[in-house]
Amino acid sequence: MRRAAWIACFVAVQAACIWVVQPDLARLWAGLPRLAGWIAGGFPLDFSGFGDIAQRAAETVALATLGTTVAAFLALPLALLAARPSCPWMPLYHPVRTLLDALRGVDGFVFALIFVAAVGLGPFAGMLGVALHSAGSLGKLWSEAWEAADPAPMEAARSAGAGRAQAASVVLLPETLPQTASATLYVWEFNIRASTVLGLVGAGGIGQELKNAVDLLDFNRVLAILAVIVALTLAADRISAALRRRLL
């Protein structure tokens, strides 16, 4: 009975989603030849003016890296307030956790869109968008790592007369460094992937080059840029995984 209720619930949710999205297989079928034509026409890949693509790719890496660094600085005080072992004043605990959820809930792309309007086009707006969203993610991941840590060393520090923040800085942060550093690398890797599309809203990076090529229906160029994006994300993935393995 319970199982049947779960299945009925699942089917109802899927039916509601289908009603909203209105998937149309006939339209997909009609569009496939066009898609195939673009892919076939995209070869050979057009790497002419590779310097521009490389510069935009570097911009993507730079804004994702700087955005993650700024996010880490923003996240540190918030995460300390959002973790029970380190929060010096518990009335702040739930409001700060809600703030972190709100920052995480708004995508970096949306933040970038707002910052483009506020500070103008370019990677600076993208970096700010990445930083704000990632501050929420890092704050959440770090505070959870701190809440899951062995409380005994913290208690020993507290019993020796240390305040919560002091005990956290001396004991908790070094103890959980592998977990927090690993989470930071994961967010950095995610940001490199996510930053490849920020150019679509004028927030800098390789996405800007991609948008220009799509607008001109230059599919040789589009595929070349996609190849660079895949290489970039794979490299970030490998570097992050290797560093995480060393940390844990």
Place this chain on the structure above:
Amino acid sequence: MLQARPGLVVRGLDVTLGGRPVLRGVSLDVAPGEVVALAGLSGSGKTTLLRAIAGLLPAERGDVIATARPALVFQQHALASRLTARDNVLVGALGRIGFWRAALRLWPRAEVAAAEACLEQVGLVGLGGRRGDRLSGGQRQRVAIARALLQRSAVLLADEPVASLDPETAEGVLALLRDLARRERLVVLVSLHQPDLAARFADRLLRLEDGCLRTA
């Protein structure tokens, strides 16, 4: 915690945990230089009593009067595994060191020297730079004692300090606590499972049964 006559005085201590009374009217006295062992079955309230005396648990009723804020040697060491033995000992001095100095590991030289002296006192010369997770069980226990010593409290509480140690190391740790009590005139209250060790190293043995204290 009241500042009063030397030693440790506990009067009529009641502690309730999760709605269950764990300690009922516990009273005891320990004089400076004295080692008192606390025995009792698991769950009899030994850890609760030590934690209540250390101020880590609130008492419903009763008084704890000690010459100083007690230093507690925790069961299972409570060391930070990624910190060095020296930094773990320096945790005992955090009550005297400002936030930024501690957070940035700018330990005062005098405290570092004192930490090294405490490590030497517990027989760990030259191991200050070794990480907590690379020390043996006996060495960790000694670091935990050194951390409590650096608190410079006249009242030392130890919760099952030899529970996970081999007999030889256990005797070494208890002999050390007894020597410290004699030499530094410390109050030492230690919970022990082993009656033979308690008889050999303690001046008095107290037994906790169902939250009540009896003289053994």
